[in-house]
Amino acid sequence: MKPLEISDLTVGYKTLRGWITALSNVNLSIDKKGEILALVGESGSGKSTLGLAVAGLLSPNARANGSIKINGKEALGKPYNSKVAVIFQDxxxxxxxxxxxxxxxxxxxxxxxxxxxxxxxxxxxxxxxxxxxxxxxxxxxxxxxxxxxxxxxxxxxxxxxxPELIIADEPTTALDVTVQAKVLLVLKNLVKSVGIPMIYITHDIALAMHIADSIAIMYAGQIIELSSKYDIFENPLHPYTKALLKSIPTIDSDVEELYVIEGEPPNPDSFPKGCRFHPRCPLASDKCKSKMPEAINVNGRSVRCHLYG
Ligand SMILES: Nc1ncnc2c1ncn2[C@@H]1O[C@H](COP(=O)(O)OP(=O)(O)OP(=O)(O)O)[C@@H](O)[C@H]1O
Ligand code: SF4
Ligand SMILES: [Mg+2]
Structure with a gap:
């Protein structure tokens, strides 16, 4: 039985301007105890929404569909589950x-x-x-x-x-870098030694590489790539993942040389048609502008991009 199995999870929020979609058709799993899965994405990509949905802590204006199984038991639609411990930034x-x-x-x-x-x-x-x-x-x-x-x-x-599962939502973001590294190490060693599965939420792909076993890259409410951190690091498939990795500063890179992904992520009330990343993607084709790519399996890895379809 898997510690966590999420199938086809979609979450919307009712706002003054109508319904917005924060998560679309998310599929992911944590397969063994002590596994750390990092959720990586820009602000607004739906990371916290995913964490809150798993813990049963979505706000009352949220509506969720799909399935979230924790050790085989359906958790979606149930109130806060005290077997899920949540560590917040603040x-x-x-x-x-x-x-x-x-x-x-x-x-x-x-x-x-x-x-x-x-x-x-x-x-x-x-x-x-x-x-x-x-x-x-x-x-x-x-x-x-x-x-x-x-x-x-x-x-x-x-x-x-x-807990049966820990969700850590940007717990070290407010700390300075050396303190952050120490706290991260304490957390990683403890979950590994006790054997608790963990979802670690961060906007920082470099930090995810340090702590996680597997990484889910999120963009505009979707998981656009999911695989082991080694696969992601050595051979990223999705153009957005490639761009995120290029933007990691190295010791000898000047600030002026840092790679920045052009453009802004879309608002959830106006996702572009087709691939949600197409307005920022250097490889976008006509198909990308009209047809949304499904998540497909490439050698045991999951990616949402027409280049692989
Ligand atoms: N309670 C809410 N009511 C309405 N909209 C919400 C609510 N919570 C989040 N949203 C919207 O849902 C989308 C996803 O938000 P979420 O907080 O999950 O993103 P995030 O990836 O955690 O971002 P950040 O990195 O800034 O924490 C955003 O557009 C956000 O404005
Ligand atoms: S589907 Fe097209 S636009 Fe989207 S990431 Fe792939 S190549 Fe780029
Ligand atoms: Mg958040």
Missing amino acids: ALASLNPVLTIGEQLAEIFVIHEKLDRRKAIEKAKKFLLKVGLSEEFLDKYPHELSGGQRQRALISMALAMD
């Missing part, structure tokens, strides 16, 4: 400001494992150590922690819930 907003880190962590063990307070605090201490926070953090309030320490505290709380 740690301060996710933590309770009036409780210490120890109290918040211990509360999880009291509720989920029915431990008494003393045992729950003991266990909280152990979970803080797992993320590299010493015992003294038990008595600290969220505002007394640095950004990196807060994210570590959130990771320990996510693990404390003994």
